[in-house]
Amino acid sequence: MPENTQIKLFEEKKVRSIWDENELQWYFSVIDVVEVLTESVNPRDYWFKMKKRVHSEDGLELSTICRQFKMTAQDGKMRETDCANVKSLFRIIQSIPSPKAEPFKQWLAQVGYERMQEIENPELAQERMKELYEKKGYPKDWIDKRLRGIAIRQNLTDEWKERGITKEKDYAILTAEISKATFGLTPSEYKNVKGLTKKNQNLRDHMTDLELIFTMLGERVTTEISQQEKPEDFEGNKDVARRGGNVAGVARKETEKELGHSIISSENFLNLDENSNGTLSEDNLPE
Structure with missing residues (x-):
């Protein structure tokens, strides 16, 4: 949505x-x-x-x-x-x-x-969102990263608007380019890895700390490149998205070498979703 x-x-x-x-x-x-x-x-x-x-x-x-x-x-x-x-x-x-x-x-x-x-007072929105995540049982250090990721995502979508991106499907395509370059997976493929089958399940609400960190890195670098180069058409924005995601992808692979295991995890927070009566307002941001 x-x-x-x-x-x-x-x-x-x-x-x-x-x-x-x-x-x-x-x-x-x-x-x-x-x-x-x-x-x-x-x-x-x-x-x-x-x-x-x-x-x-x-x-x-x-x-x-x-x-x-x-x-x-x-x-x-x-x-x-x-x-x-x-x-x-x-x-x-x-x-x-x-x-x-x-x-x-x-x-x-x-x-x-x-x-x-x-x-x-935009800080109120973040405070309310933080309360919702806490009610769902998410760890506080995870919530801090998630909220930071939301801000970075918003900066990116604002930048895309400046570059003339208005269609929902175009946001999805650009997001997929960053994700593929960062993790080797589109958001849909990533949701399959995590066993997320419902349309309203937000992939990022089921990411681990490191997955969130590399997601943020790819999107933040994409924003920085776009602000510097100011691509004028959709293909230019795709190229920037791919390059921004690639920076995060290289960092992810180096991290995996050091740790000896993949960053990409099937871990999710489905048990928290099932036990919660709340609905997170940010769930409907484009992934």
């Missing part, structure tokens, strides 16, 4: 959301909200019938107060999804008889407030 999309939890139920950088506000999947409030086995059908009912009763086309964003569906594919901001959701919720309506409104307000706090 794009880096501005997240999975949020309301009473342990997932609500897909996306942050609009231009409007500085959240948009939420209407289907997910309908499912949360109604517990319908077919929320899509409920939403379809609800739109017809509201139009018949009030003359309002609910679709006109929604926008469509691409979000990851249950089958793992990116699909256009009806989304609404907080104001529009309040109107939609009025037409859903549910005892959860008021608690959900309060939850929406809190989500928006926290995001605005994080814009004013």
